Amino acid sequence: MEKTIDEAQAVIEVRDVYKRFGGTQALDGMSFSVRPGRITGFVGPNGAGKSTTMRVILGLDRPDRGSALVGGRPYRALRAPLKSVGALLDAAAVQPSRSARHHLLWLAHSQGLGAAAVDEAIRRVGLQDVAGRKAGGFSLGMRQRLGIAAALLGDPPMLMLDEPFNGLDPEGFMWMRGFLASLAEQGRAVLVSSHLMSELQDSADHVIVVGRGKVVADMSVRELLASVSEGRVTLRTPALTQAMAVLARAGATVSSTGGDTLSVTGLAAADAVSVLGANAVPFSEVSSYRASLEEAYMELTRDSVQYRGVVTEEPGR
Numbered sequence: 232m233e234k235t236i237d238e239a240q241a242v243i244e245v246r247d248v249y250k251r252f253g254g255t256q257a258l259d260g261m262s263f264s265v266r267p268g269r270i271t272g273f274v275g276p277n278g279a280g281k282s283t284t285m286r287v288i289l290g291l292d293r294p295d296r297g298s299a300l301v302g303g304r305p306y307r308a309l310r311a312p313l314k315s316v317g318a319l320l321d322a323a324a325v326q327p328s329r330s331a332r333h334h335l336l337w338l339a340h341s342q343g344l345g346a347a348a349v350d351e352a353i354r355r356v357g358l359q360d361v362a363g364r365k366a367g368g369f370s371l372g373m374r375q376r377l378g379i380a381a382a383l384l385g386d387p388p389m390l391m392l393d394e395p396f397n398g399l400d401p402e403g404f405m406w407m408r409g410f411l412a413s414l415a416e417q418g419r420a421v422l423v424s425s426h427l428m429s430e431l432q433d434s435a436d437h438v439i440v441v442g443r444g445k446v447v448a449d450m451s452v453r454e455l456l457a458s459v460s461e462g463r464v465t466l467r468t469p470a471l472t473q474a475m476a477v478l479a480r481a482g483a484t485v486s487s488t489g490g491d492t493l494s495v496t497g498l499a500a501a502d503a504v505s506v507l508g509a510n511a512v513p514f515s516e517v518s519s520y521r522a523s524l525e526e527a528y529m530e531l532t533r534d535s536v537q538y539r540g541v542v543t544e545e546p547g548r
């Protein structure tokens with residue numbers, strides 16, 4: 232199924248898209264592009280507009296303003312859309328009484344594709360042994376693989392996958408990481424929406440963070456982590472109170488992170504060492520802080536969360 236990818240035809244573009252549902256502004260000037268040859272993570276809180284954006288790209292929702300293009304054309308203008316962009320939005324969207332293979336054959340025939348494309352897609356996702364079973368009896372992880380097989384039918388240069396890690400077992404996680412990497416290495420544009428930041432940190436090359444219907448950050452994962460980590464230091468010291476006092480006098484913001492560890496913002500590691508040494512404060516470690524993608528995400532979307540739960544203590548505690 233592998234083919235040479237025309238990079239000009241492997242770009243997803245969202246241009247200044249607005250979409251309102253009643254009194255809710257779902258998209259508020261959403262703009263970004265998904266480039267070929269890399270995995271782009273698409274993240275944001277619930278209600279941030281991720282699903283609506285993907286539906287607009289696929290022509291399932293019509294924007295009030297703006298446009299979404301796949302390979303330079305609206306999805307509705309594509310004669311055989313599965314040959315341009317494959318998508319998994321809802322793994323449960325299968326006829327439960329159909330076998331997995333018949334489900335894929337039905338989709339393939341709608342696009343002028345034959346049984347060979349179906350068999351190859353089944354092979355690529357590892358469902359050969361259960362292809363004759365009814366899809367209604369599949370586990371969530373198996374339905375995810377079936378949905379990805381459907382997205383692969385037309386051997387498209389672009390793929391959009393919504394929460395593809397859901398329901399997978401540890402082997403499935405490992406397979407998914409390698410599978411996504413192989414798609415990008417073939418030159419395809421891959422957009423992955425997920426709440427599993429640890430998986431995206433290991434898998435994605437680029438990340439688009441959205442909140443309240445607009446883009447909050449659009450950069451490489453490495454650049455994003457560096458921007459959040461910049462000017463932050465992790466410090467270990469047996470003299471917590473003394474260290475906090477002298478570092479604060481030097482202009483740093485200092486907080487305890489548990490045990491004998493402090494988080495220091497506003498001083499480089501070398502400057503923190505100088506301040507501690509000049510004040511004879513003992514310490515065992517000073518290192519530049521390395522943020523995780525989850526920490527970067529939480530910091531960027533702090534003001535964009537619409538649905539906040541309240542943690543309450545149990546009665547009598």
